[in-house]
Amino acid sequence: MSSERLKILTANADIPGIETFEVYRKHGGYTAVEKAVKTMTPDAVVEEVKKSGVRGRGGAGFPMGMKWSFLAKPEGVPRYLVCNGDESEPGTFKDHWLMKTIPHLLIEGMIVSSFALGANTSYIYVRGELMYVVKILEKAIAEAKAAGFLGKNILGSGYDLELYVQPGGGAYICGEETALLESLEGKRGNPRNKPPFPAVKGLYQCPTVVNNVESISTTPWIVNNGGEAYAAVGIGRSTGTKLISASGHLKKPGVYEIPLGITVNEFIYSDEWCGGIRDGHHLKAVVAGGSSVPILPAALLLKTANGEDRLMTYESLADGGFATGTMLGSGGFIAMDETSCIVRNTWNFSRFYHHESCGQCSPCREGTGWMEKVLHRIEHGHGSMHDIDLLVDVSKKIEGNTICPLGDAAAWPVASAIRHFRDEFEWHIKFPQEATRPGAVYRGHMELA
Amino acid sequence: MITEKPRIQFTPERLERAREILTHYPEGKQKSALLPLLHLIQEQEGWTSPEAMDYIADFLGIKPIEVYEVATFYTMYHLEPVGKHVIEYCRTGPCMIMGGEEVYAHLKKKIGADDGETSPDNLFTIKPVECLAACGWGPCFQIREKYYTHLTIEKVDEIIDELKK
Numbered sequence: 165m166s167s168e169r170l171k172i173l174t175a176n177a178d179i180p181g182i183e184t185f186e187v188y189r190k191h192g193g194y195t196a197v198e199k200a201v202k203t204m205t206p207d208a209v210v211e212e213v214k215k216s217g218v219r220g221r222g223g224a225g226f227p228m229g230m231k232w233s234f235l236a237k238p239e240g241v242p243r244y245l246v247c248n249g250d251e252s253e254p255g256t257f258k259d260h261w262l263m264k265t266i267p268h269l270l271i272e273g274m275i276v277s278s279f280a281l282g283a284n285t286s287y288i289y290v291r292g293e294l295m296y297v298v299k300i301l302e303k304a305i306a307e308a309k310a311a312g313f314l315g316k317n318i319l320g321s322g323y324d325l326e327l328y329v330q331p332g333g334g335a336y337i338c339g340e341e342t343a344l345l346e347s348l349e350g351k352r353g354n355p356r357n358k359p360p361f362p363a364v365k366g367l368y369q370c371p372t373v374v375n376n377v378e379s380i381s382t383t384p385w386i387v388n389n390g391g392e393a394y395a396a397v398g399i400g401r402s403t404g405t406k407l408i409s410a411s412g413h414l415k416k417p418g419v420y421e422i423p424l425g426i427t428v429n430e431f432i433y434s435d436e437w438c439g440g441i442r443d444g445h446h447l448k449a450v451v452a453g454g455s456s457v458p459i460l461p462a463a464l465l466l467k468t469a470n471g472e473d474r475l476m477t478y479e480s481l482a483d484g485g486f487a488t489g490t491m492l493g494s495g496g497f498i499a500m501d502e503t504s505c506i507v508r509n510t511w512n513f514s515r516f517y518h519h520e521s522c523g524q525c526s527p528c529r530e531g532t533g534w535m536e537k538v539l540h541r542i543e544h545g546h547g548s549m550h551d552i553d554l555l556v557d558v559s560k561k562i563e564g565n566t567i568c569p570l571g572d573a574a575a576w577p578v579a580s581a582i583r584h585f586r587d588e589f590e591w592h593i594k595f596p597q598e599a600t601r602p603g604a605v606y607r608g609h610m611e612l613a
Numbered sequence: 614m615i616t617e618k619p620r621i622q623f624t625p626e627r628l629e630r631a632r633e634i635l636t637h638y639p640e641g642k643q644k645s646a647l648l649p650l651l652h653l654i655q656e657q658e659g660w661t662s663p664e665a666m667d668y669i670a671d672f673l674g675i676k677p678i679e680v681y682e683v684a685t686f687y688t689m690y691h692l693e694p695v696g697k698h699v700i701e702y703c704r705t706g707p708c709m710i711m712g713g714e715e716v717y718a719h720l721k722k723k724i725g726a727d728d729g730e731t732s733p734d735n736l737f738t739i740k741p742v743e744c745l746a747a748c749g750w751g752p753c754f755q756i757r758e759k760y761y762t763h764l765t766i767e768k769v770d771e772i773i774d775e776l777k778k
């Protein structure tokens with residue numbers, strides 16, 4: 165079966181030496197650059213990306229072609245393309261894998277996309293912890309440049325492009341696109357107030373497009389095969405394929421390229437993908453799209469509240485809204501079996517958001533601190549029933565009241581954990597001695613899968 | 614008696630690299646080089662001392678406070694001296710549920726240092742960090758640029774014993 169699947173990003177990932185220009189080129193690499201700069205206009209490339217329906221893979225799922233068409237083009241002002249390789253959302257490691265495995269795919273995508281947008285200088289911002297990946301990308305850029313695919317007058321087309329890799333300094337918030345731009349300007353990563361949006365005032369106050377690593381990496385295939393061919397894969401508005409970062413208690417964690425539209429059940433249990441839950445254990449809960457999205461108990465993950473099979477698409481995962489659904493997000497799929505403590509995990513995530521809040525807005529700065537503190541005391545056997553309501557209250561006060569979406573991202577995991585696992589929180593409060601025994605996990609649970 | 618500290622400056626190779634980095638940005642936007650240059654000086658000096666920050670401020674022609682406020686915002690810059698190997702372990706959910714807590718407890722016991730501390734032999738500093746984007750390969754830690762993944766207690770023993778040699 166697996167050999168028949170269309171792989172848009174990873175078809176050549178297993179070829180030895182694919183990280184080198186020579187091997188990448190031999191397997192059809194950089195043909196999209198040739199096709200674009202020699203036979204297409206920039207607008208024609210934008211048109212194909214629009215037709216593909218590809219949605220931003222960084223988490224928000226905004227249609228990439230539409231974003232590109234918003235880019236302001238005032239005369240005499242440079243435009244920038246900035247690739248977001250900050251990847252710091254817990255559960256997500258696909259961009260890391262893609263950049264280190266097939267670096268030239270991103271470089272080729274950056275050239276094609278920069279050409280489409282009329283950018284002559286572009287940056288790939290990579291989280292600083294991935295310094296070894298920065299070096300892999302820099303090597304790939306040097307190789308592409310030596311072969312005439314970067315620099316002045318690319319392939320004799322008259323189009324110039326310089327491409328640079330910029331390391332971050334360690335801060336999740338720099339994944340937020342305006343914080344990323346601040347960081348790239350050599351400042352603290354404080355998100356900017358919007359509007360103005362980056363499409364109008366971005367890097368150095370110039371029009372800028374920010375796209376995720378995976379989003380940009382789809383563009384060579386789209387240029388080669390056409391936007392319609394891309395849109396033919398997937399279901400409805402979830403077109404194409406998506407990289408899923410699978411982690412947790414699965415037989416085969418890893419990065420998988422799935423056609424959007426397979427069932428969640430198939431993704432977890434089929435040998436083609438994760439191969440099921442580790443031996444002797446059962447699925448309890450899943451965070452399906454990175455730490456920011458609502459956690460779901462196994463039953464609600466596999467089937468919607470209406471009893472339909474849940475699909476790996478933006479729409480199906482969101483079915484039921486926050487009451488019974490979640491989000492595809494960045495595709496960070498964290499599977500937890502019955503040995504996982506939901507309270508401990510929620511506390512862990514709260515600590516993450518508290519640690520990563522940039523501190524500009526008081527609801528986020530103070531609220532994430534409160535949530536961490538209250539969750540810590542419930543987990544450690546000092547909670548009261550009132551604390552559960554307090555958490556819900558704090559999460560509501562953060563949501564929607566902040567400059568950037570980190571506040572929401574911190575609130576949702578807490579609110580959803582309480583929504584679906586309230587009995588487990590109550591157990592920690594009613595039976596603190598039992599709950600704080602090393603290795604103790606709440607067993608009186610709802611259905612496992 | 615006041616002894617003059619040796620002035621910090623880039624080694625010749627790093628100076629060349631630093632000058633190359635400055636060319637990445639448009640004229641007048643050289644402050645953009647701040648994060649990469651801080652990495653470069655920390656790689657050389659082991660940590661980001663006040664003198665190192667002042668040197669970078671000087672190098673970029675910006676005020677020292679512009680460097681301090683940035684260096685203190687990001688987690689990767691060590692603002693205090695560290696041991697020879699800084700072990701940055703991922704404490705976030707996906708690594709935790711894969712047994713991270715036990716593995717890291719063993720690690721700390723083995724090297725004799727707790728979170729934020731340096732071992733008595735000055736070889737290791739322990740730093741808990743948030744998600745390292747290696748969730749499917751956890752538990753994991755990082756030492757300088759190298760990732761160590763799929764950690765177990767046995768694997769930690771091997772890695773530490775090797776580094777002690």
Ligand SMILES: Cc1cc2nc3c(=O)[nH]c(=O)nc-3n(C[C@H](O)[C@H](O)[C@H](O)COP(=O)(O)O)c2cc1C
Pocket residue numbers: 219220221222223224225226228248249250251252253336337338339340341342374375376377379380568569570573
């Ligand atoms: C707190 C926060 C962290 C984010 N982290 C990332 C990230 O690591 N990588 C990423 O591509 N997008 C991240 N985003 C989304 C970006 O703001 C932006 O929407 C995205 O880079 C746009 O690219 P796309 O449309 O191709 O997805 C983050 C957003 C927020 C609010």
Ligand code: SF4
Pocket residue numbers: 337354355520521522523524525526528529566567568569570571
């Ligand atoms: S929501 Fe949080 S992270 Fe975002 S700008 Fe406000 S304080 Fe900073």
